[in-house]
Amino acid sequence: MHPQLSIGIFVRSPALAQSLSQVLSGDRYVLLIANSEAEFLEFVEQKQQHIDCLVLQEDESLPPVINQLYEQGTLLPLVILPKESKENNMIVVTNGQPTPIQTTVHFTPGEVHYMFHAAEVRLDTIQLSEIEHLIEQAITQFLSLSPNCNLPDLLANADQKAEENHRGSLMKQQYRLSEKLKERLGYLGVYYKRNPQFFFRYLPQNERTKLIEQLKRDYRQIVLMYFSQDTTINQLIDNFVNEAFFADISVSRIVEIHMDLMDDFSQQLKLEGRSEDILTDYRLTLIDVIAHLGEMYRRSIPREL
Incomplete structure (x- = not known):
């Protein structure tokens, strides 16, 4: 049996939110979908010890949201979907399943141009058929982050106390998530799906x-x-x-x-x-x-x- 992974979702497009709900339906996921920025920040603060991955959409409100997460001591695996455009905002649902659009995943070890942390998974275009794989990839990369990893560009001017809180939050979440996966997966699932690209x-x-x-x-x-x-x-x-x-x-x-x-x-x-x-x-x-x-x-x- 697969474990239930708790996914926190905040996207601006109602159609995209509905499509994500359909793709991630079933017994494997528990979805926490927010309709507003305030609602999202509130449930993440309350349930951060139970959330396993966040799925957010890139737009002008994303940097402030991430900054708020950081200030409340929250660091979690993250998948960032691209902002809406004429090319990617049409999510077609056929027989209950969205039609995927091609996507590209960008992640380079040691790369410093990121918003939340160096293990975030960012997409150029939306391909919802791959979202489960991308969530696993985000969790896997998050677990491999060093507690001494660089701060995001957005938070480069944070004071020492905030930086220490950042390290502590990272280690705490990594420990919680790794223990959950060890207990419920026996190191299988995302644990053996290592990406040889990062060997x-x-x-x-x-x-x-x-x-x-x-x-x-x-x-x-x-x-x-x-x-x-x-x-x-x-x-x-x-x-x-x-x-x-x-x-x-x-x-x-x-x-x-x-x-x-x-x-x-x-x-x-x-x-x-x-x-x-x-x-x-x-x-x-x-x-x-x-x-x-x-x-x-x-x-x-x-x-x-």
């Missing part, structure tokens, strides 16, 4: 370098917090493992990152005249991370195989 080995060299540097920073943070009483450590590990999993990073690469970091710490301890024995304790950190990553790879294999 490490297929990335351009500059993107590979950026990804490895990001993983190193994330892993260093995990190591520094591992033996503390901070309860966010589990979320940090989950986020790190998600990023490695969706980029198809090998276990040997994780070991390499660990050893490089231990070498850096060793040199620092020598300069300070301190013993390196403490570094052996961080083998537990490596074992913990590898165990999580190995389990994701194991469960990502479809049962029928």
